[in-house]
Amino acid sequence: MTRRKKPEEFRSFRWFGVKDLRSFGHRSRLYQMGYDNAEIAGKPVVAIINTWSDINPCHAHLRTRAEEVKRGVWQAGGFPIELPAMSLAETYVKPTTMLYRNFLAMEVEELIRSHPVDGVVLLAGCDKTTPATIMGAIQVDLPTIFVPAGPMLRGNYRGQALGSGSDVWKYWAEKEAGRITEHEWGVMERGIARSFGTCMTMGTASTMTALADTLGLSLPGASAIPAADAGHSRMAALSGARIVEMVFEDLKPSDILSAKAFENALTVHMAMAGSTNAMIHLIAMARRCGVELTLDDFDRMSEKVPVLCNIRPTGEFLMEDFYYAGGLPALWKQLEPLLHLEERNVIGSIGEAIRDVEVHLPDVIRPLDNPVAARGGTAILKGNLAPQGCVMKPAAADPSLLKHRGPALVFDDYDAMMKAVNDEELDVTADTVLVLRNAGPVGGPGMPEWGMLPIPKKLLKQGVRDMVRISDARMSGTSYGACVLHVAPESYVGGPLAAVRNGDIITLDVAERALTLEVDAKEIEHRLSEWRPPERDYSRGFLKMHAEHIQQAPEGCDFTFLQSPHRLPEPDIH
Secondary structure, three states, X not given: OOOOOOHHXXXXXXXXXXXXXXXHHHHHHHHHOOOOHHHOOOOOEEEEEEOOOOOOHHHOOHHHHHHHHHHHHHHOOOEEEEEEOOOXXXXXXXXXXXXXXXXXXHHHHHHHHHOOOOEEEEEEOOOOHHHHHHHHHHHHOOOEEEEEOOEOOOEXXXXXXXXXXXXXXXXXXXXXXXXXXXXXXXXXXXXXXXXXXXXXXXXXXXXXXXXXXXXXXXXXXXXXXXXXXXXXXXXXXXXXXXXXXXXXXXXXXXXXXXXXXHHHHHHHHHHHOOOOHHHHHHHHHHHHOOOOOOHHHHHHHHHHOOEOEOEOOOOOEOHHHHHHOOHHHHHHHHOHHHOOXXXXXXXXXXXXXXXXXXXXXXXXXXXXXXOOEOOOOOEEEEEOOEEEEEEEOHHHOOHHHOEEEEEEEEEOOHHHHHHHHOOOOOOOOOOOEEEEOOOOOOOXXXXXXXXXXXXXXXXXXXXXXXXXXXXXXXXXXXXXXXXXXXXEOOHHHOOHHXXXXXXXXXXXXXXXXXXXXXXXXXXXXXXXXXXXXXXXXXXXXXXXXXXXXXXXXXXXOOEOOOOOOOOOOOOOOO
């Protein structure tokens, strides 16, 4: 039987329970806010880290969910305090939320460490907020539970289901080809996002919340509940109640986030054909736990695990359908032979969570003997163009492009690329390999989601809908196509991508996991010796910190001084 903590062992006791002048000040200020000491004495103090904001549609409901978490905390005998954190609205924060992921992680770490709290509830879900809040909580290692924001309701256009992101790219191509009118586009614009919540495709948000769930940090299955479903409110309250017990049990992230837990997350990622962004985030999260995760681990698991989730952009359905099919526990059930079932979560284990689970829609969550694709959702490529590796999602690409050889058309910045692809006189064919550089962690800055380079308008009108595209950028998890991403090292710091010139032949061979620039090694070396990156103003503030300390994609794009399991000491209270 697990030993239960006594109230005088709580971290918050150091602030409120000691009979000294400083505690007098803490208690008197509690009275100032309208509370009585009886409301907090002997009770766990629970921090609710809320990433809500007025301009984050993914998190528009988290102000309400925070109140529901509080309800659960009060009912279970705890004392909740809500602490706001940076919201990182994926749609609006420029140049990219990825620039600020580590900033949010630092903020969460310090919010928890510096306040009189015993346990933590993380309210997040939009792409970078899930890994960032978890990374911050890992460093303090107090009992923690993650409440995912949940996917929005599926979109609708004239009775047809629409998926955020994925269908935007699809129908934009049709509009640019002259096959959709402005009126039709406007109707679609109003119907594609029908409620609060994250993207309802298998984008980065749904990928990362599912991986957090698989790692054991959420109530099992919480990640698939649609944000607008009443069950989401109940889950929030239950999470609030559960964190109080976790404080008494002293159940911490370090008790849950083992190497096998991350292997389970890799398995689920492949079975979902999850976002390519997961490579960066999972590596960063794992290394903060002292678990050495590499791109090779992703590729190894890709060979072992088939794609079972028939969800856009790889498949046909949406996250709402996934929930009705049984959600994440149903996927775990299908993956039962491949998972470490004994791994702990916030209430038990994966094995216990799937004991009575069934798959209700077998075409949405396929069995192992009838997969969507026989191999996992991602591939790690290497070669003289990406000596440290790069990433591709083969299941979301035109199969004819998985082995391809063609001439490069190179762009040094986003604006030049957009001007060129809209020029109907552009010298380009379907065999051309589009290359965008200076869009990596330093060069972007922040590695923006520019990796799904647009198909040139000239080719769209010819019926071309996919072509090989290469960059040191990321792409949205809702995107698709033969896009090679995260080329490392990036061009801005002198990676081989900087040596590519128009007309150079590039060979892509996914089966061989190879990406090759057909240029002599000495010529590449000569070109790189003459390379000068474009000027960037990194003279102050967070941009300066980011440029000086950011790691490359295969290391998780964490800061060099953060990627460690080391924990700072408890703050002095004087």
